[in-house]
Amino acid sequence: MQLKGHVMTAMMFLIVGCQNTETMMMKPIPNEVQMVHNISSYNTYFDKEASTEFIMNLVFNHKKEVAIKQEEISIELLPKTDIVEMTAFRIKANPPQKELEQKALSVDFTSKKAGRHIFTQIAVKINGDKKIYPLGDVTVDVKEGPFSGATVYTGGAGIFPTQTPLLFELVNSQPYPIVFKGILSDNPLIRYKPSDIKVEDMSLPDKGITIKPKESVKIHLDWQVQFPENQIVNMEARPIVVTENKGVSEYATVPNMVYRNDFK
Numbered sequence: 328m329q330l331k332g333h334v335m336t337a338m339m340f341l342i343v344g345c346q347n348t349e350t351m352m353m354k355p356i357p358n359e360v361q362m363v364h365n366i367s368s369y370n371t372y373f374d375k376e377a378s379t380e381f382i383m384n385l386v387f388n389h390k391k392e393v394a395i396k397q398e399e400i401s402i403e404l405l406p407k408t409d410i411v412e413m414t415a416f417r418i419k420a421n422p423p424q425k426e427l428e429q430k431a432l433s434v435d436f437t438s439k440k441a442g443r444h445i446f447t448q449i450a451v452k453i454n455g456d457k458k459i460y461p462l463g464d465v466t467v468d469v470k471e472g473p474f475s476g477a478t479v480y481t482g483g484a485g486i487f488p489t490q491t492p493l494l495f496e497l498v499n500s501q502p503y504p505i506v507f508k509g510i511l512s513d514n515p516l517i518r519y520k521p522s523d524i525k526v527e528d529m530s531l532p533d534k535g536i537t538i539k540p541k542e543s544v545k546i547h548l549d550w551q552v553q554f555p556e557n558q559i560v561n562m563e564a565r566p567i568v569v570t571e572n573k574g575v576s577e578y579a580t581v582p583n584m585v586y587r588n589d590f591k
Contacts, residue, residue: 365463410442441471475577484582512566519550
């Protein structure tokens with residue numbers, strides 16, 4: 328899965344100091360890298376028996392004369408948090424944006440504990456030169472609970488320039504029945520009501536729907552994707568499926584959906 332954005336043309340600033348503890352000093356920095364503005368949400372879960380992994384898909388533009396080589400770069404998302412941990416990142420070339428080169432930045436995370444956090448900046452160090460850029464609002468929400476044993480087969484994840492429904496098949500891989508209760512996604516620009524979730528073309532009942540062992544159901548969510556007017560933005564949603572077993576909420580991951588309007 329991959330990326331989206333808002334080209335920042337105003338001068339960006341380097342922020343020096345420790346978060347919430349030291350006085351922040353700012354000085355202008357060259358506009359070498361322009362992060363595409365993010366309004367994204369990543370829902371995941373943490374089980375005491377095992378953490379879960381997810382990928383964050385970002386994108387940035389840069390001047391052609393600025394060499395971007397992954398082996399010469401390190402990154403860090405800010406403010407820091409202990410609910411998730413970055414484990415790796417990858418940079419891949421995208422089609423250029425007019426006079427600028429564009430790169431996809433995929434960042435691997437693993438959950439560490441339950442909690443909610445919003446990343447707003449990214450620190451980029453190139454050959455020892457560290458700069459901090461605006462990132463937008465990137466929300467991570469980690470629920471505490473076990474893996475449900477449900478398997479999700481996507482019906483079309485990817486990067487889309489226009490509204491596209493969330494489609495997947497849900498298979499109960501457990502030897503006992505589970506109750507499908509809904510889909511959890513927190514992106515403020517991707518909206519839906521519980522009644523918008525269709526199970527085999529029928530609205531999901533308030534009490535959920537029981538899925539027998541080895542049974543599969545098709546899920547269709549025609550959510551409303553609201554692109555901001557006159558703004559390039561990267562909107563990513565990484566939902567989770569909520570099921571219930573003996574009154575306990577359990578979770579399974581859904582592939583990321585990315586909406587970005589700079590390549591229509």
